[in-house]
Amino acid sequence: MKLEHHGARNGVTGSCHQLHIDDAVSLLIDCGLFQGDETDSDNSEHNAIHFDISSVRALVATHVHIDHVGRIPWLLAAGFDGPIICSQPSAKLLPLVLEDAFKLGISRDRRRVERYLKQIESRIVAQPYKQWFTLTDTPEHKVQIRLQRAGHILGSAYVEVDVSQPGIKRSVRVVFSGDLGASHTPLLPAPKPPYRADILVLESTYGDRNHESRATRKHRLKAAIDRALHNNGTVLIPAFSIGRTQELLYELEELLNDELPVILDSPLASKFTAAYRELKPFWDDEAHARLKQGRKPLAFDTLLTVDSHHEHLKMVHHLSRSGRPAIVIAGSGMCNAGRIVNYLKAMLGDERHDVLFVGYQAEGTPGRAIQQYGPHGGWVELDNERYSIRARVETIGGYSAHADQQGLINFVKGIKHKPQEIRLVHGDKGAKQALKEALVLAGMNNAEYIL
Template sequence: MLLIKHHGAVQGVTGSCHELFVDSDQSVLVDCGLFQGAETSGSGADANQLSIEFDLSAVQALVITHVHIDHVGRLPYLLAAGFTGPIYCSQPSAELLPLVIEDALKVGVTRNASIIEACLERLASQLVPLDYKVWADIPLHSNTSNHTKTQVRLSRAGHILGSAYVTFRVMNDAMNAQGKRYHDVVFSGDLGAPYSPLLPSPQSPYRADQLVIESTYGDRNHENRANRRKRLQSSIEHALQDSGTVLIPAFSIGRTQELLYELEHIIHQNRTKAVSQTRSGKSLNWEDMDIIIDSPLASRFTQVYRSLSQYWDKEAKRRVNAGRHPLSFEQVTTIDSHQDHLQTVEYLARQTRPAIVIAASGMCAGGRMVNYLKALLGDERNDVLFVGYQAAGTPGRDILLYHDKTDGYVLFDGIKYPIKAQVQQISGYSAHAGQRDLLNFIKRMRIRPGKVHLVHGDDNAKKTLKELIEIEHPACEVVIPS
């Protein structure tokens, strides 16, 4: 088995970064993400230790599975540390990555335009977009005794647009001496689940000698995903009975676009159906519902999503061919400027007309959603609807934990905000594969791995998934890196 070092997503679900040594002195990185939530404290994941703390001397290339910040957020620090090798990713990720990095620099590093531009130019010079299912050679230096050759291939992961799981095919003289032609190592990145809006479901590789797989939901399955649109509609209709505002925290890329897609379909099928009733007694139909997207970044991502419709699944393409606009319909209002954002928050705090607000961040740890929560969380007319994973140590997790407690509250900027709003969670909308999906990813390989590394999950999720893999595949060695 080839040596793999894990530089993140070991103690939790953020900071993904893994190093595959293809021989004794050459390696390839997979992802280089930020730590978030409770994972930003403690050894190895301190919020003030964003510099690259591991040795880069062996690293020949970086492969990015997808552009969520917990998978790419340390990329500027990697460049600053002197990494000059190629950065491989899918074609859609190459379109989205500069937007993510620009925003990350503005939020967490600097607003100096020249510094940001220099970083983006450097990124562009090293970026190597790849088509799905095509092998590409990774350049290695020739002064190795084993004459190592390494190829990489990306396959659709179904998590967000551009997401991929990565297969490395390593060939060298040492393997040939053992009568083995090559060794395939697969990194799952973040796997999506079946029936995700817009994206085709991930298909397992034919083979994997070694597998590094996420375990976010290794201890549980999602609700029935086939009926989740009905649950979303039902949850919103229930939430809007008292003419309040429904707040949906969502990441700017992936989840926001999926929600827009689902809401467009709900409106298309239920245009004249009442969704709520105002205090004056007037019914409000779905076709009149205000849907507010308060995120300039989400708006930019949505534009890229629309421009890359060739990567959508068959269902989404059929809707477009039928003349529908799944990501751009008349009920949607986009808030761009900060001043408009503040005015919208103030308006919703005193209005009686129902509305749906989708804003970042998905775990309520920052972004414009925080201002909505500060203003609206204390009003029992309002609802918070979670559709994604809430990591330990984030305000989103606290809202889920304490909303039904007497005098429950959440801390923002050191101030206690009482939780009077109703809180719901629809787990079927997670962009991550559930437990059975993860197990099926392995089960459906024709040649299954001899060794599996479990990463990107809480302790119980990894432990539970490990036990199940060992039951289903007794010959497989399952390790939980520490």
């Protein structure tokens, strides 16, 4: 066996890992888009599949974030004709994500989109959590796969691949973490470590830091809301349509007491929020307790949705001119596209407003520039034009859907039969090095580390 990484090896985006069982059989774990500085001006060329896929028997999608599934159109164009294996919730969410990505990156032609979606839906194989299923069973080897809840977003999974060979008593177990969730993520149960891993491919996005507690982040979110009310300003929250948006709505419902409108200005986020509501059986115990109390965590009375582009432009104009306090959640999460850009253009120069980051901002994105230079009165370039930053800029780290350093350490320490090899992926160089050092200090010093 050997492992190849076709993305997220030397950075955070473009997750794509190929496990070669032998020369004729391999398995692909994720196939995501590159973002920020990890891409270039010719995105179509950057996202093209430049590796040999002739041996790939299946694609396993750990979850539906675009940096994990966004290259699927290019994978199909390269000739991949195998199944796309994912969890049951991801099977419902994946077509929504890929439809949006196809329209943005390839074509908006209705017939092409429909043809593409039929192709996607015919390939999806939904698997329940916690159950082994056999991918291949030949005289040479048997390959089994199991999905376990990762707690990152609804439907997210880490993947256990078990490879056994005739005459060899012990199988080889390879675990791909995908993106692991924080232990206090709303709506979702925390991930539980696998029983065994011989080789562990582990994400390291926040390998060099720990998040604020849930109590701290709620306090800071409430403080931002109170400032908006006092300043008659808008709190702009750039957020990814799936995962982060629903977590924010869940906590805003608890904090607001009908005093402030929450504007969800993203048709895609609205679709995902509706899908989250339909997938209540996969929510955690705390969320179910709220439902039993008659609460509506993702459908409260002050939640307003904006669908059409015309309504969006009217809302931007109204909030930037009226002095009416509000909270706006809009994509994209790194401010490199989407409706949040129009809000930023209209409001960054006004100190009444707040920009509140709740997720990772990749190098080279406008979000990272606002985050880095905004507190010092800097500027950011949006659509080739400079905008001065006078709005207040804040970051609440506790809302990350990724496990922090301690969460990653706990995941590895919780594996009963420890890995002999740990490959750190999906992280900046400094984060990977810091996580390696922390794991060694935590007693994981018998494994070989590959960064």
